[in-house]
Amino acid sequence: xxxxxxxxxxxxxxxxxxxxxxxxxxxxxxxxxxxxxxxxxxxxxxxxxxxxxxxxxxxxxxxxxxxxxxxxxxxxxxxxxxxxxxxxxxxxxxxxxxxxxxxxxxxxxxxxxxxxxxxxxxxxxxxxxxxxxxxxxxxxxxxxxxxxxxxxxxxxxxxxxxxxxxxxxxxxxxxxxxxxxxxxxxxxxxxxxxxxxxxxxxxxxxxxxxxxxxxxxxxxxxxxxxxxxxxxxxxxxxxxxxxxxxxxxxxxxxxxxxxxxxxxxxxxxxxxxxxxxxxxxxxxxxxxxxxxxxxxxxxxxxxxxxxxxxxxxxxxxxxxxxxxxxxxxxxxxxxxxxxxxxxxxxxxxxxxxxxxxxxxxxxxxxxxxxxxxxxxxxxxxxxxxxxxxxxxxxxxxxxxxxxxxxxxxxxxxxxxxxxxxxxxxxxxxxxxxxxxxxxxxxxxxxxxxxxxxxxxxxxxxxxxxxxxxxxxxxxxxxxxxxxxxxxxxxxxxxxxxxxxxxxxxxxxxxxxxxxxxxxxxxxxxxxxxxxxxxxxxxxxxxxxxxxxxxxxxxxxxxxxxxxxxxxxxxxxxxxxxxxxxxxxxxxxxxxx
Amino acid sequence: xxxxxxxxxxxxxxxxxxxxxxxxxxxxxxxxxxxxxxxxxxxxxxxxxxxxxxxxxxxxxxxxxxxxxxxxxxxxxxxxxxxx
Numbered sequence: 001x002x003x004x005x006x007x008x009x010x011x012x013x014x015x016x017x018x019x020x021x022x023x024x025x026x027x028x029x030x031x032x033x034x035x036x037x038x039x040x041x042x043x044x045x046x047x048x049x050x051x052x053x054x055x056x057x058x059x060x061x062x063x064x065x066x067x068x069x070x071x072x073x074x075x076x077x078x079x080x081x082x083x084x085x086x087x088x089x090x091x092x093x094x095x096x097x098x099x100x101x102x103x104x105x106x107x108x109x110x111x112x113x114x115x116x117x118x119x120x121x122x123x124x125x126x127x128x129x130x131x132x133x134x135x136x137x138x139x140x141x142x143x144x145x146x147x148x149x150x151x152x153x154x155x156x157x158x159x160x161x162x163x164x165x166x167x168x169x170x171x172x173x174x175x176x177x178x179x180x181x182x183x184x185x186x187x188x189x190x191x192x193x194x195x196x197x198x199x200x201x202x203x204x205x206x207x208x209x210x211x212x213x214x215x216x217x218x219x220x221x222x223x224x225x226x227x228x229x230x231x232x233x234x235x236x237x238x239x240x241x242x243x244x245x246x247x248x249x250x251x252x253x254x255x256x257x258x259x260x261x262x263x264x265x266x267x268x269x270x271x272x273x274x275x276x277x278x279x280x281x282x283x284x285x286x287x288x289x290x291x292x293x294x295x296x297x298x299x300x301x302x303x304x305x306x307x308x309x310x311x312x313x314x315x316x317x318x319x320x321x322x323x324x325x326x327x328x329x330x331x332x333x334x335x336x337x338x339x340x341x342x343x344x345x346x347x348x349x350x351x352x353x354x355x356x357x358x359x360x361x362x363x364x365x366x367x368x369x370x371x372x373x374x375x376x377x378x379x380x381x382x383x384x385x386x387x388x389x390x391x392x393x394x395x396x397x398x399x400x401x402x403x404x405x406x407x408x409x410x411x412x413x414x415x416x417x418x419x420x421x422x423x424x425x426x427x428x429x430x431x432x433x434x435x436x437x438x439x440x441x442x443x444x445x446x447x448x449x450x451x452x453x454x455x456x457x458x459x460x461x462x463x464x465x466x467x468x469x470x471x472x473x474x475x476x477x478x479x480x481x482x483x484x485x486x487x488x489x490x491x492x493x494x495x496x497x498x499x500x501x502x503x504x505x506x507x508x509x510x511x512x513x514x515x516x517x518x519x520x521x522x523x524x525x526x527x528x529x530x531x532x533x534x535x536x537x538x539x540x541x542x543x544x545x546x547x548x549x550x551x552x553x554x555x556x557x558x559x560x561x562x563x564x565x566x567x568x569x570x571x572x573x574x575x576x577x578x579x580x581x582x583x584x585x586x587x588x589x590x591x592x
Numbered sequence: 593x594x595x596x597x598x599x600x601x602x603x604x605x606x607x608x609x610x611x612x613x614x615x616x617x618x619x620x621x622x623x624x625x626x627x628x629x630x631x632x633x634x635x636x637x638x639x640x641x642x643x644x645x646x647x648x649x650x651x652x653x654x655x656x657x658x659x660x661x662x663x664x665x666x667x668x669x670x671x672x673x674x675x676x
Contacts, residue, residue, distance in 0.1 A: 067646075072626075075645035079618045082650045086614045089657045090607045094664075208647060212638035222637025240642045242626065249623050275675050277665055284657035291650050298646040581600055582673040 007399035008147045015185050015403050016162055019178045019410075023166030026174045031439050034171030034446050035102040035422050036271040041176055043278040047285025049176045050269045052183035052411035054081075054260075054286070055293055056132070057139025060186060060408035063294075064387075065380030067301030068308075071227075071239035074301070076249050080256025082287060082294055087261035087484075089283030093270040095491045097279035098580045102271065103419075104264040104483065105427045111490040113573055114498040115432065120505050122423045124482045125264045128475040129416040130457070136416070137461025139409035146340055146385065147402035153462060159410060160458045167414050168450050172272060175414045182407040183289060189404020190293050193388040193397050194300045200391060201306070207299025227302055230309060235361025239302065245535075248543045255548030259476030262484030265412075265419035276583035304387045311390055312356040312375065324353040333389035342379035343386075348372050417457060421449035477516060481508035481551025489559055494577045496563045504559025512551030516544045599671040603664070610660050618649040 028034040041049070059081070067074040099107055105125060109118025137156060144155025166174040191207075198210030202223055215221050221229070227239040237243055260266065269286075270279045311331070314323035327347060330338075337343040345354050349365060349372070356375045357363070364370050385405065388398045425446040430437060437445070482505045489496045489504070496504075517523065519533040531537040533544065542550065568574075579585070593601075621629055626641030634640050638647075668674035 072642055072645060075622060075642075078646055079622055079649050082653050083614060083618050086610070086653050086656055090610060090660055209635065211646075212635045212643070214636065224637050224639070224642070240630070240639055246623060250619060253618065253623065277661065277668070277675065280661035280664055281658070284654065284661055287650075287654050287657055291654055295647055295650055578596065581603075582596070583668055583675050584673045585675070 004395045004398055005148065007395045008402050011396070011399040011403045012148070012406060015181075015407060018181055019162055020165055022177045022181060023169050023174050026166075026170045026177045028169070028171040028173045028443070031102070031426075031443050031446065033173045034443055035426060036268070037171075037173040037176045039100075039272060039274055041272040041274075043273050043282035044285050045180055046176070046269060046273050046278075046282045047287075048183045048289050049179035050266065050282070050286035051289030051293075052179040052186065052407070053269055053415035054266055054290060054412070055186065055408055056412035057136050057405065057409040059293065059297075060190065060405050061139055061142075061381050061384050064297045064300040064304065065383035067298055068305040068383045069380055070243070071231075071237070071302075072242055073244050073249070076253045076256065078294055078298065080253045081260055082290060083253070084257040084260025085283055085287040085290070087257060088266070088270075089280055089287075092261060092267060092484075092487050092491070093279040093283050094276045094583070095580045096267060096487070097270050097273065098276050098583060100271075103422050103426050104267050104487070105423055106431065108483075108486050108490065108501075109427070109431065111573065111576065112486075112496075112498045112501040113570070114502055117486070117498065117502050117505065118427060118431065120502065120509070121483060121486065122427050124478050124505075124509065125423050126420055128263065128478045128483075129265060129420050130460070132475045133413055133416045133420075133457040134460045136409040136413040137457055140406055140413070141461065142340075142381070143385070143402050143405040143409070146336070147399070156458060156461050159406065159413075160454055160461075163410060163414050163417065164451065164454050167417055167454070168447050171446060171450070172268075172418055175418050176269075176272060178414065179411045182411040185407040186404040186411070187289070187292055189400040189407070190300075190384075191296055193391070193393055193401060194296045194303075196393050196397065197303050197307070197387065197391045198299055201303055207303070208295045211299040211302055223302065223306070227306060230306065231358070234309070234313070234357045235363075236358030237360075239305075245541060247541060248546050251542060251546035251549050255480050255546055255552075256476055258484045258552050259478075259480035259548050262479035262482075262487065263475070264423075264479075264483065265415040267487075268419055268422070269415070300384065300387065304383045304390065307387070307390045308378070308383075309356060312354050322353075324355055327352050327354060331389075333386055336389075337382055337386055340382075342377070342382045343375075344377035345374050346376050348374050413457065417450060417453045420453045421446055424449040424453075474516060477512045477545075477548040477551060478509065480548030481512040481555055485552050485555040485559065489556070491577065491580060493560065493563075494574055495568055496559050497566055497569045499566050500559040500561075500563030503562050504555040504557075507558040508551040508555025511554050512547055515539070515542075515547045515551075519544045595671055596673075599667060599673060602667050602671075606660065606663050606667070610656050613652065613656060617644055617652040621645075622649050 032038050063077055066077060096107055101107060105118045105121035108121040140159035141152040141156045144150055145152045166178050194207045195205050198207040199205045202210040202213040203216040204210040204213045211223060213223060215223055215226050224240055232238050270282060273279050273282050312325045354374050355371050357371055357373050362370060385401060388401055425442060429445045430442050485508060486501055486505050518530045521528040535541055622645035629641035630639035632640040634643060
């Protein structure tokens with residue numbers, strides 16, 4: 001066993017022991033504890049748990065990679081996935097906390113006095129959450145198979161087993177306290193290598209400032225200018241300039257923001273704090289904890305890209321074929337990632353060295369032949385995980401990154417699975433099928449639903465549907481076009497009635513689904529797309545992934561216009577809306 | 593106008609004010625006017641528009657939420673609808 005593997009086993013093993021210890025300490029004994037942790041979570045701690053709940057394998061592993069390769073254009077993810085918290089804090093969280101029930105579909109069903117509305121919300125919730133969970137399972141498997149070098153399946157089973165223990169036993173209570181621990185692990189794992197690398201490259205330890213600082217290599221250039229120059233010299237697109245269309249950036253950012261605010265597993269976290277004012281401040285704390293990672297990510301992305309180019313193109317960064325990385329002297333991380341298939345090269349010109357250039361590169365080699373790119377595959381997802389190795393950081397830092405990636409995936413998976421199981425046991429079983437079951441039976445139903453959800457998620461992780469990469473757009477599209485508008489109108493538009501809300505949700509959901517499937521294939525089945533997925537076919541040039549905001553607009557328009565020509569909601573519903581608008585009288589804290 | 597209506601109106605005004613800033617820093621500075629702002633550099637080598645898109649908007653969001661929470665708590669007290 002190598003030194004790195006030993007470190008990885010030690011660090012990952014220690015974090016797992018911690019999660020299980022918490023699971024045993026925080027068992028749930030009532031449905032209140034199982035669904036909303038007894039509404040007794042401190043707002044700062046809830047903020048931390050929300051951070052872990054929200055920051056998934058995608059945030060931890062993929063986002064910096066996206067930034068590394070898209071540069072400025074990846075800002076849509078940074079703004080979209082944080083700006084949603086403003087909407088959540090100001091438009092939803094305090095009011096839903098005041099309402100004081102257990103699930104998101106429950107509020108929609110009660111406010112619009114309609115079982116249909118509740119069922120539509122449950123379906124959206126399950127589809128959005130399940131699609132999201134597949135990505136987490138994949139992240140767990142990748143982290144295990146790369147760092148512990150055990151087969152993907154075993155890694156997945158181990159991850160499922162850990163989630164099973166604390167989520168089935170502890171419900172929201174167990175999930176909350178493990179998420180707090182997981183936040184600490186993941187943020188430490190993310191920032192430590194970032195600080196190392198920022199210091200190496202710029203002499204400034206904080207990556208937030210390092211990204212804007214001068215390179216410490218004596219070139220006298222600012223890091224961002226160096227990035228732009230290096231990339232354009234090598235025939236890539238410049239880093240800080242815009243490549244996509246402004247409208248799609250605008251709409252994608254909006255869709256991600258609205259979708260973030262409408263994702264049920266995030267909203268539910270704000271049901272767990274004692275008071276309405278705690279829900280407000282807790283959203284702020286959540287964003288503080290999220291912002292620590294999200295403001296570090298741009299530095300990580302840019303620096304990882306620069307280091308990768310430096311390693312291959314040698315220190316001069318000139319496409320000088322006599323200095324480039326030699327194929328018979330590849331660093332260990334290079335060959336390790338090559339084994340996973342996420343990194344691939346081809347010595348096209350047979351010079352025994354690797355050239356890494358963009359498609360606009362026109363320089364020629366000694367024989368007058370145009371140099372081609374030989375890095376045929378650099379998967380974005382490896383940027384964060386390989387970053388510490390590329391920068392030659394100590395083994396314990398690399399081990400930490402593995403534990404952090406696993407913590408990010410586990411915490412989000414647990415939050416999603418909890419949202420799914422609550423919707424099944426509380427909204428379907430207790431709400432529709434067997435209304436008169438007692439608390440104990442419902443708690444048992446919750447645990448069984450959780451166990452079932454974990455098995456389904458595990459199965460989907462082992463046999464990921466071919467569309468796994470596209471489902472993120474689907475999850476955000478669903479949340480943005482159906483759940484967010486319904487919740488917002490439920491609070492802010494007293495006049496919206498049952499028919500209006502149901503029609504609005506179906507219209508928003510329907511148009512968004514059809515638009516995505518039209519270009520991506522029905523249910524993402526290859527070959528069933530109605531038109532090629534490119535800008536000339538898109539309606540007004542809107543990309544399918546950016547359509548959620550349009551779906552939301554359709555939802556609002558349909559719901560408001562239909563409500564205005566049909567009967568207003570009954571008296572008691574209007575009182576309910578007036579009641580949730582004032583903080584006074586929310587249910588007090590329950591000790592645990 | 594009843595106190596409840598006044599409270600709600602003050603709330604809506606506050607939310608709209610916050611969302612104007614929310615929109616201005618992200619969609620405004622980070623997307624719509626990014627090219628114009630990029631001609632200014634701050635904090636050493638950050639083009640301003642790029643900084644707003646990848647750093648500044650996020651910091652502003654955090655400040656906005658705490659400002660909103662603080663103002664709402666004041667309104668709760670003023671209109672006597674606070675929980676405590």
